[in-house]
Amino acid sequence: MSIESIIKGKVVEAVNSCYGQGIDDDTVQIQKTRREFEGDLTVVVFPFLRFSKKSPEVTANDLGSFLMENIEVVTAFNVVKGFLNLVIDSSYWISVLNTAFQSENYGFKKLEAGAKKVMIEYSSPNTNKPLHLGHIRNNLLGYSVAQILKANGYEVIKVNLVNDRGIHICKSMLAWLRFGEGETPESTGLKGDHLVGKYYVKFDQEYKKEIEALVANGMDADEAKKQAPLLLEAQEMLVKWEAGDEEVVALWRKMNDWVLAGFDVTYQKMGVDFDKVYFESETYKKGKAIVERGLEEGVLYRKDTGSVWANLEADGLDHKLLLRDDGTSVYMTQDIGTAYERFNEFSIDEHIYVVGNEQNYHFQVLSLVLGKLGYEWSNKIQHLSYGMVELPEGKMKSREGTVVDADELMDEMVNTARDTSNELGKLQGYSTEEAEDVYNKVAMGALKYFILKVDPKKNMMFNPKESIDFNGNTGPFIQYTYARIQSVLKKTVDEGIEFPEFANTDIEISEKESNLIQMIANYPVIIKEAGDTTSPAQIANYVYDLVKEYNQFYHDFPIAKEENVELRAFRMVLSKQVAQVIKSGMELLGIGVPERM
RNA sequence: GGUCCAGUAGCUCAGUUGGAUUAGAGCAAUAGCCUUCUAAGCUAUAGGUCCCAGGUUCGAGCCCUGGCUGGAUCACCA
Numbered sequence: 179m180s181i182e183s184i185i186k187g188k189v190v191e192a193v194n195s196c197y198g199q200g201i202d203d204d205t206v207q208i209q210k211t212r213r214e215f216e217g218d219l220t221v222v223v224f225p226f227l228r229f230s231k232k233s234p235e236v237t238a239n240d241l242g243s244f245l246m247e248n249i250e251v252v253t254a255f256n257v258v259k260g261f262l263n264l265v266i267d268s269s270y271w272i273s274v275l276n277t278a279f280q281s282e283n284y285g286f287k288k289l290e291a292g293a294k295k296v297m298i299e300y301s302s303p304n305t306n307k308p309l310h311l312g313h314i315r316n317n318l319l320g321y322s323v324a325q326i327l328k329a330n331g332y333e334v335i336k337v338n339l340v341n342d343r344g345i346h347i348c349k350s351m352l353a354w355l356r357f358g359e360g361e362t363p364e365s366t367g368l369k370g371d372h373l374v375g376k377y378y379v380k381f382d383q384e385y386k387k388e389i390e391a392l393v394a395n396g397m398d399a400d401e402a403k404k405q406a407p408l409l410l411e412a413q414e415m416l417v418k419w420e421a422g423d424e425e426v427v428a429l430w431r432k433m434n435d436w437v438l439a440g441f442d443v444t445y446q447k448m449g450v451d452f453d454k455v456y457f458e459s460e461t462y463k464k465g466k467a468i469v470e471r472g473l474e475e476g477v478l479y480r481k482d483t484g485s486v487w488a489n490l491e492a493d494g495l496d497h498k499l500l501l502r503d504d505g506t507s508v509y510m511t512q513d514i515g516t517a518y519e520r521f522n523e524f525s526i527d528e529h530i531y532v533v534g535n536e537q538n539y540h541f542q543v544l545s546l547v548l549g550k551l552g553y554e555w556s557n558k559i560q561h562l563s564y565g566m567v568e569l570p571e572g573k574m575k576s577r578e579g580t581v582v583d584a585d586e587l588m589d590e591m592v593n594t595a596r597d598t599s600n601e602l603g604k605l606q607g608y609s610t611e612e613a614e615d616v617y618n619k620v621a622m623g624a625l626k627y628f629i630l631k632v633d634p635k636k637n638m639m640f641n642p643k644e645s646i647d648f649n650g651n652t653g654p655f656i657q658y659t660y661a662r663i664q665s666v667l668k669k670t671v672d673e674g675i676e677f678p679e680f681a682n683t684d685i686e687i688s689e690k691e692s693n694l695i696q697m698i699a700n701y702p703v704i705i706k707e708a709g710d711t712t713s714p715a716q717i718a719n720y721v722y723d724l725v726k727e728y729n730q731f732y733h734d735f736p737i738a739k740e741e742n743v744e745l746r747a748f749r750m751v752l753s754k755q756v757a758q759v760i761k762s763g764m765e766l767l768g769i770g771v772p773e774r775m
Numbered sequence: 776g777g778u779c780c781a782g783u784a785g786c787u788c789a790g791u792u793g794g795a796u797u798a799g800a801g802c803a804a805u806a807g808c809c810u811u812c813u814a815a816g817c818u819a820u821a822g823g824u825c826c827c828a829g830g831u832u833c834g835a836g837c838c839c840u841g842g843c844u845g846g847a848u849c850a851c852c853a
Binding site for chain 1 (some may be wrong): 777778779780782786787788789790791792794795797800801802808811812813814815816817820826833845846847848849850851852853
């Protein structure tokens with residue numbers, strides 16, 4: 179039981195004993211005592227004034243006396259206004275450290291039978307162009323949230339829904355047929371996704387030329403956009419594809435394979451993976467049966483022209499199309515179908531979709547329609563909506579070439595990490611392979627941390643110059659602290675000091691050390707909060723605060739060089755435990771930590 | 776126009792059950808600290824109308840109402 183909950187319980191008793199009032203645990207507020215006051219934990223007494231009918235100071239003193247008598251580890255207290263500051267004995271904190279130190283997977287809940295089962299869908303790329311910065315945020319968020327939910331004891335299934343069909347794919351295919359001259363990834367040395375992306379851009383260029391030509395001949399601009407031969411041909415191709423035309427399907431398969439092979443490389447570099455991959459080419463017709471049933475039950479309605487709609491006016495929205503006049507499905511129909519299948523097939527308790535905030539409306543509608551159709555799990559689908567990534571020059575536009583390519587960005591980060599490391603003269607004595615592994619960890623750590631430290635729902639600014647900065651609130655700053663701890667601990671081994679199994683609780687420790695233990699004690703709480711709010715940013719900021727605190731400690735206190743053996747043992751345990759929490763927290767973000775850098 | 780989200784230091788961001796006369800970090804700026812465990816570090820100075828106006832109360836960056844600014848969205852596209 180944590181010290182907070184013990185104090186809470188005793189405060190309830192104290193109010194009862196002093197004022198004869200029964201109160202609820204939740205009315206007791208406990209917080210960390212602010213730096214400028216003496217004490218470790220603070221009870222806010224304002225809520226109890228209506229029971230005590232005394233001034234805040236007197237009330238706080240009443241409660242303080244009771245707590246000191248009834249909780250062994252409370253050794254002193256002081257009162258400032260309505261705040262009761264409690265001093266907790268250092269032996270208590272050291273025992274907390276020992277407990278953390280001796281537990282395996284500290285802060286994590288184990289996966290137990292009957293655990294909550296969560297499916298999380300992320301990435302969801304289109305197979306007509308390579309991944310860009312926006313996808314990076316999506317992938318990192320999805321992967322990290324999955325890690326965090328696992329740490330909360332959930333069973334997690336990571337899935338990817340690949341959008342491998344539609345007019346945009348046909349555009350790349352058509353451009354390649356027309357202008358590709360048989361190029362392949364092998365013949366060009368390009369990654370498959372980049373090769374296909376090249377022709378997607380090519381399509382757009384040629385398409386624009388056709389429009390201009392038509393307009394020059396006197397056609398209306400809007401009409402020209404619809405009548406351009408290339409577009410018509412692409413649409414024709416899509417019809418052929420849906421009809422199963424052998425040639426088109428074969429080409430589609432070939433180019434999709436190129437792209438998917440390219441994605442695999444990118445995913446691997448990014449360090450994300452999936453338990454199951456779905457393809458829209460296989461799921462896009464799903465959901466029709468469900469819609470038909472909804473129609474029979476009168477939950478949905480059919481227009482004269484034949485299309486099927488849901489009326490969401492009662493929920494403050496408009497009408498939403500579910501089947502076209504010709505009876506074909508739309509995006510929403512497909513999502514209804516796949517959601518139904520997933521809840522049935524895997525009997526999941528919750529489904530999280532990691533999708534950009536431009537689709538907030540879509541997911542709001544999805545949940546409402548599923549509710550109308552009578553599925554009790556309609557409120558178990560959660561849209562983890564994240565903001566756009568903006569560049570200093572403005573927005574990213576794939577057609578205008580102002581995107582930041584994922585592969586290029588990652589490569590650049592690695593180069594910068596390599597240069598910086600060499601400049602600083604680190605890693606001497608490492609083999610090339612070992613060194614490359616470190617550059618990779620540092621580079622990806624910088625990129626991942628930079629993105630994940632921001633609250634998901636906010637739009638974020640990606641400044642390439644700042645992102646490769648390795649000082650301050652960055653991934654490498656955290657990794658560096660970890661590496662430094664490893665270095666010190668290695669030194670103790672070299673000097674023949676045996677690593678202690680636990681720290682002696684009788685020693686005197688400084689305020690800085692006590693603070694560090696209290697932060698460690700808070701780690702499980704942070705994991706839970708990050709899970710409840712599906713926010714990796716909470717982990718990121720926690721680890722940063724911990725590291726900042728540790729660096730100050732490191733600067734001011736000797737560890738391996740401490741002469742007092744008991745104290746040295748304590749600091750070794752403390753340092754090792756801080757390192758463990760850093761490593762563990764970074765794992766939750768999908769970031770590796772090097773032993774040396 | 777309707778709906779949703781955001782607005783905190785020059786810049787990028789923390790600040791979640793409302794708590795301490797003094798709202799925190801980093802970057803950028805200035806000034807210090809390497810014969811002592813990794814200086815990718817530490818310390819100090821400076822930098823604020825928490826978008827605005829009301830309201831709720833012992834107490835509001837946080838809650839409520841109204842407004843301002845920016846973004847997203849409202850397709851027989853996905």
